[in-house]
Amino acid sequence: MTDAQETAADTSLRTTGGAPPDDGVTGVTADRDPIALLEPREGIPPVVADAGALTDVISAFARGTGPVAVDAERASGYRYGQRAYLVQLRRQGAGTALIDPVACPDLTALGEALDGTEWVLHAATQDLPCLREIGMQPSELFDTELAGRLAGFPxxxxxAMVENVLGYxxxxxxxxxxxSTRxxxxxxxxxxxLDVExxxxxxDAxxxxxxxxxxxxxxxxxFAAIASAPPAPPRKDPWRRTSGMHKVKRRRQMAVVRELWEARDRIARRRDISPGKVLGDAAIVEAALTLPANARALAALPGFGGRSGRRQLVDQWQEAIDRARALPEGELPQPGQTVSGPPPPRAWADKDPVAAARxxxxxxxxxxxxxxxxxxxxxxxAPDTVRRVCWEPPTVVTAESVDAALTALGARPWQVEQVGPLLVNALRAPAEA
Incomplete structure (x- = not known):
């Protein structure tokens, strides 16, 4: 960054933050060309990778003032799971810290030092699970991505947000x-x-x-709802989310998908590698549709052969297929998943035309x-909230009963206030027609 850019950046960082012009949400700096931000203000900090350095960072951030910017980097597509491999923080008076959560796997003390401080994250729901795993959970947060959505930024x-709003x-x-590279x-x-800069x-803007x-x-x-939300429960039958699963119609074939998916998951977990790098979804579906009789036939399918040193894996895949073949009929998976909510909207017209009209x-x-x-x-x-209320509306449709139904489904007070009257009208309309 040139001296002139550094001066402009320092000045802008002190003065930027006003609202976009009144003619729409077009960014607070739409009247000038964006500036490339090439270096952090204090340079690149050393990576915190030992207990002593972590203690110093905790003390510095505890003494800092104002909100703390937080981000995490994962190795999606490379490693098994969604653990954090780098945590970045920035706070007034503390500067920027880069922490290696592999070398420092327990950041509970840092999370406690920031208790009561507002955390600023971008797309918080993506980072909070991996931060929670290492002991960091905000009591208060500000999600800049969600704020942008609510404010109407396209x-x-x-x-895009930094460029449109701040001009960098x-x-x-x-x-x-x-x-995960080290x-x-x-x-x-x-x-x-720079992601937390x-x-x-x-x-503020x-x-x-x-x-x-x-x-x-x-x-x-x-933001309060995100901060207080409990961890998501484990997904039931995750193998059903295999890409291309819609092609698999027969229960025996579904069993093959399940056995291959679970075998792949065990191998990926043991090797700490992304499941997709062990065996692709397309290969799993192809094997389920083809039902190869032996390892040789399996190796001829796309995704299973053609690479040296894979014979042992091919044998494991064939063993999984053979397990699926040997399952009694009563142990085969059922088509689809048990769903507690309403049927797919496309089926409403046949099942309940009045509900479809609602x-x-x-x-x-x-x-x-x-x-x-x-x-x-x-x-x-949430679209699912609308569907559930329309499928099973209150026995007596009133403003109070609809508001109560929305609240029970997790709608926030502002959503109830805005959407409640609309749903009252929609629920009453078919009966009045």
């Missing part, structure tokens, strides 16, 4: 690299440090814009309101 990726361009070329290359560390400034639009309390309710009216009303409020429909109200 592009809410971090790079972040280099995003290392987002999909293997963060040592981490300097360009990757620079990228990681402007998060608090972005938070978005807070002003949400306040200008009258949506700040809505955002705060959403859903159509509700969807149209929600869509119109979302457009009026300049936000995605799914942020105005």
């Amino acid at each position: 592009r809410v990726g971090l790079g 361009v972040l280099e995003k070329g290392h987002s999909a690299v293997d963060w 040592p981490l290359p300097e360009p990757w560390l620079r990228y990681a440090a 402007l998060l608090v400034d972005l938070r 978005l807070e002003e814009e949400l306040d200008r639009q009258g949506k700040l309390d809505w955002a705060r309710q959403e 859903l159509s009216a509700a969807r149209a009303a929600v869509s119109a309101l979302a457009e009026q409020l300049s936000m995605p429909q799914e942020n105005l109200i």
Whole structure:
């Protein structure tokens, strides 16, 4: 970064943060060309990889002031699971810290030092699970991606938001690299440090814009819901999410998918490698459809042969297929999953035409309101919530009963206030027709 750019950056970081112009959400710096942000303000900090350095960071961040920017890098597509391989933080008075959670796997003390401090994350729900695994859980947060959605920004990726709102361009070329690599290359560390460089400034600007639009309390309710949400329960029958599963119709074939998926998962877990690098979903589905009789026939299928040293794996895959072949009929998986909610909307017209009419009216009303409020429909109200209320409405449709139904399904107060009256009308409309 040149001296002139450093001066401009320092000045902007002190003054940027006002709301976008009144003629729409177009960014606070739409009147000038964006500036490339090439280096962190204090340079690239050393990676914290031992207890002593971690103690120093904890002390520094405990003494810092204001919100703390937090980010985490995973090795999706390279390693098994979604663990964090780098944690980045920045806070006024503490600067930026890059922590190696492989060398420092327990960050509980850091999380406790930041208790009561607002965390600023971008797409918080993506990072919170891996942060929780290492002892970090915010009591209060601000999600800049969600704030952008509520404020009506058409592009809410971090790079787009920083450019549109603050007028800086972040280099995003290392987002999909293997963060389990050690040592981490300097360009990757620079990228990681820059990811938290402007998060608090972005938070301040978005807070002003949400306040200008009258949506700040809505955002705060959403952030509180994310911070207080319990960990997601383990997914039931995860093998059913195999890509291409829609091609598999017979129960015996489904059993093959299940056995191959579970064998692949065991191998991937043992090797600490992404399951897709062990065996692709397309190969699993092809084997299920073909049902090869032996390892030789299996090796001839795409995805199973052609690479040296894979004979042992091919034998393991064939053993999984043979297990599926040997299962009694009563142990074969059933088609589809047991669903507790309403049927797919495409089936409503046949199953319950009145409910289908309710859903159509509700969807149209929600869509119109979302457009009026300049936000995605799914942020105005969860589509599943609308479906459930329309499929099984209150016995007596009143404002109070509909509001209670929405609340029971997890809708926040602002969503109930905005959507409740629309659903009352939609639920009553078929009966009045």
